[in-house]
Amino acid sequence: MQGSSNNYKAVVFDFDGTITKRGVHHPTPEMVEVLAKVSQKVPIACCTGRQLESFLRHGLEFFEGVNLENLHLMAENGAIGYFYQNGEFKEFYRSRWPEEFVAREGLMARMNEVIKEFGSVYFEAHRIVVVLRTHLHNFDYEERDPDEVAALSAKIHQLACEELARISVDYEKFLHVGDSGIGVVIGPADGDKDFGVEMFGKFLMRERGMEFSPNFKEILAIGDRPQVGGNDHYFLNGRVGTPFSVGPESEGPFHEEGTRKILVDCFGL
Numbered sequence: 529m530q531g532s533s534n535n536y537k538a539v540v541f542d543f544d545g546t547i548t549k550r551g552v553h554h555p556t557p558e559m560v561e562v563l564a565k566v567s568q569k570v571p572i573a574c575c576t577g578r579q580l581e582s583f584l585r586h587g588l589e590f591f592e593g594v595n596l597e598n599l600h601l602m603a604e605n606g607a608i609g610y611f612y613q614n615g616e617f618k619e620f621y622r623s624r625w626p627e628e629f630v631a632r633e634g635l636m637a638r639m640n641e642v643i644k645e646f647g648s649v650y651f652e653a654h655r656i657v658v659v660l661r662t663h664l665h666n667f668d669y670e671e672r673d674p675d676e677v678a679a680l681s682a683k684i685h686q687l688a689c690e691e692l693a694r695i696s697v698d699y700e701k702f703l704h705v706g707d708s709g710i711g712v713v714i715g716p717a718d719g720d721k722d723f724g725v726e727m728f729g730k731f732l733m734r735e736r737g738m739e740f741s742p743n744f745k746e747i748l749a750i751g752d753r754p755q756v757g758g759n760d761h762y763f764l765n766g767r768v769g770t771p772f773s774v775g776p777e778s779e780g781p782f783h784e785e786g787t788r789k790i791l792v793d794c795f796g797l
């Protein structure tokens with residue numbers, strides 16, 4: 529793989545812990561430099577639990593030198609996709625919350641109560657998914673221990689899954705619950721990150737005339753939470769794209785350092 533510019537025609541990367549150092553809310557200059565180079569070669573997309581406004585603040589603001597015409601965003605853990613044109617992100621798909629399974633508003637209130645010892649629901653930010661954050665969310669990242677945040681996030685994930693199982697043991701047919709290590713995303717089962725990669729691939733076929741194999745193997749997918757219950761589980765399960773993990777259970781290097789290595793190796797930078 530080293531030095532070859534291979535068959536990868538596009539790249540999708542997670543945000544937190546994948547292009548950022550663990551526990552830090554924005555990418556490093558070294559990471560941005562690599563992304564800038566890749567974006568000169570192929571279309572790129574960030575696939576993150578964050579909503580559009582959060583990506584603008586913590587991501588785009590830092591994307592100096594990145595070719596914005598090649599930048600896409602699959603936000604809310606893959607539930608909604610945007611392309612960038614004339615200085616703004618425009619929506620190109622949106623999945624829907626399964627109201628027939630459980631009303632979103634009601635679930636938010638219910639989850640807020642269930643997890644109150646460990647965190648709270650992030651109201652009025654996301655369009656489709658429901659996000660549960662830890663009580664440490666508003667602390668400066670220098671002042672909080674990422675392990676402590678991850679432990680709270682894991683606890684919230686467990687409680688959220690238990691609560692959904694009370695509605696139906698088959699809840700995963702309707703909703704996926706993903707632990708990002710800094711919070712938990714509950715989103716439509718058919719609008720997870722794998723769906724985001726698929727929509728991205730179809731968008732590139734439609735809008736740019738690009739060609740892909742049926743499972744979009746030419747799209748490189750990089751994330752840090754592929755484990756069962758992790759918010760990259762469906763992203764990196766191999767259904768669509770070619771997955772790479774930079775999580776601690778992978779061979780390493782981990783997190784943004786691992787992502788830089790993969791991109792440098794895959795694109796001969």
Ligand SMILES: [Mg+2]
Pocket residue numbers: 542543544545546708751752753
């Ligand atoms: Mg992540």
